[in-house]
Amino acid sequence: MNLIWQQLEMWISSLKSQLSNWKNHTKLFSVIPVPIAGAFVTGVCLSLLFAACTSPNSTNSNLANSSASPVSNTTGAKASIVRFGYQKSVILLKAKGVLEKRLKPEGIGVEWIEFPAGPQLLEAMNIGSIDFGHAGESPPIFAQAAGANLTYIAGIAANxxxxxxxxxxxxxxxxxxxxxxxxxxxxxxxxxxxxxxxxxxxxxxxxxxxxxxxxxxxxxxxxxxxxxxxxxxxxxxxxxxxxxxxxxxxxxxGKEINRQGGYYLASRKFADNNPQTIKAILEEIKKLEDWSDKHRDEVAATLSPVLGVDLDTMKRATQRKTFGIVPIDEKLIAEQQKVADKYYQLKLIPKQISVRDATLTPQQYAAFSPKI
The missing domain is CATH 3.40.190.10 (Periplasmic binding protein-like II)
Known part of the structure; x- marks a missing residue:
């Protein structure tokens, strides 16, 4: 039941976020219409809880089947569209349109789906609504502990x-x-x-x-x-x-304290079936990160109107940001395992996990990792 409640909690946050975005998707901070959102979210969650409790072994399949987005990339074929889950912190990737330009000649489209934070993003990945996305160091651990079949693709430089x-x-x-x-x-x-x-x-x-x-x-x-x-x-x-x-x-x-960055992640099946697409995505991300590091004021000017944040605030965030991606290697896996062990020690996740179980082989990483 702890696992069920954990998944339901993530669902509540995700549904509230979607309702907020429907109301005003252009604002950085939106307000959820409480009477409507509360009734709707409560009804959905009670339905999910009833289904989970009546069939203890079918939790993941029930959640997967409840996705509103078509689960188009779960077969063995190469995907014709990449459903990219993103948060505000990487909206420049969307604003610049670099993935669309890179993938269009290969007949691959990009669909962008926004989330308020990593936990909601990875829950969507777990149920098959997105293929690729990013999160901090903690969301993948909670998702893996909840049974999500995700894969670490690349690290994000600590910030x-x-x-x-x-x-x-x-x-x-x-x-x-x-x-x-x-x-x-x-x-x-x-x-x-x-x-x-x-x-x-x-x-x-x-x-x-x-x-x-x-x-x-x-x-x-x-x-x-x-x-x-x-x-x-x-x-x-x-x-x-x-x-x-x-x-x-x-x-x-977080200075002198936070040594861990985030991650780009993909569903396991998407990673297995689309190594060339992932390689193209990572190459474009790296190019944009390298460019951003040298053009911080331009990054702020681009993001300010997109996020609805004044330019001075955006400059403040951009000036202190560390740009870059890093490869998934033994050191990074070991650091991430420490995070997982800490959450388990505090009983914040229901079971102990092995981060390595959510990684690929060195050969697979070599096939799509850009030179970093």
Missing amino acids: PAGSAILVPKNSPIKSVAELKGKKIAFQKGSSAHYLLLQILEKAGLKYSDIQPISLPPADARAAFVKGSIDAWSIWDPFYAAAEKSANARVLID
């Missing part, structure tokens, strides 16, 4: 300055030690979750010393502004926007 724990400017909290007993919001199973764990551990606090509040970024921002939480663990561009317009003060950022 320690791009995440932080925020408190209101007038908060009496001046040190991490003073977070004891306080309400701290974060997206469960995200990089912000792991950042919080690392910061607490370094300060000699236990996870049980705080009141964890699991909220997706838009809801966490609303709670932060209303003063119903004491602190917020979050990443850019939400972090930069909160500094500018949500009366936020940085209690501590």
Whole structure:
């Protein structure tokens, strides 16, 4: 049942996000229409819970069959379209249109599907709604523990300055030690979750010393502004926007703490059937990352109107970002295993996992990895 509830929680966040996007997809921070969204989400989740409880061995198949998007890339054939799940942090890839230009001559299209955070993105991958996407270090671990058949494709360079724990400017909290007993919001199973764990551990606090509040970024921002939480663990561009317009003060950022970046991931079947497509995607990502590192102001100017964020805020987020992708190697696998072990030690995932089970062979990685 713990596994069922974990999957349902991810579903709730994903459905709320979709409802928010339908209302106003151009805003970085949207508000969910509570009466309608609440009734709809509750009804869907009760239906899923009933189905899961009546058939304990069919959880994954029931969730997979409930996807609203056509599951077109689950056969053995090469995909004619790549369904790319993305978050705000890589929207430049979509805005520039580089994947479409690269893949169109090969008869392959690109469909972009936005998610508020990594956990919702990987749940969509698990049920077959997307083929490829990115997330921080934590979402793949929660997804793998929930039975998702995903694959690590490439690492994203660590960006320690791009995440932080925020408190209101007038908060009496001046040190991490003073977070004891306080309400701290974060997206469960995200990089912000792991950042919080690392910061607490370094300060000699236990996870049980705080009141964890699991909220997706838009809801966490609303709670932060209303003063119903004491602190917020979050990443850019939400972090930069909160500094500018949500009366936020940085209690501590990820510098000297966060050594782990995120990942590009794919469904196992997509990775097995489309190595040349993945190679093309990674080559274009690397080119764009290299270009972005040298043209930060231009990156900010491109993203500002797309995200609905003022230029100064976007420049702040872009200037402190680390660009680049890194190969999946033994060192990276070992670092990711430490993250998985920490979550299991705290009983935040239902079972111990082996990160290596979600990786490919060195030969497969060599077939599509660009020179990094």
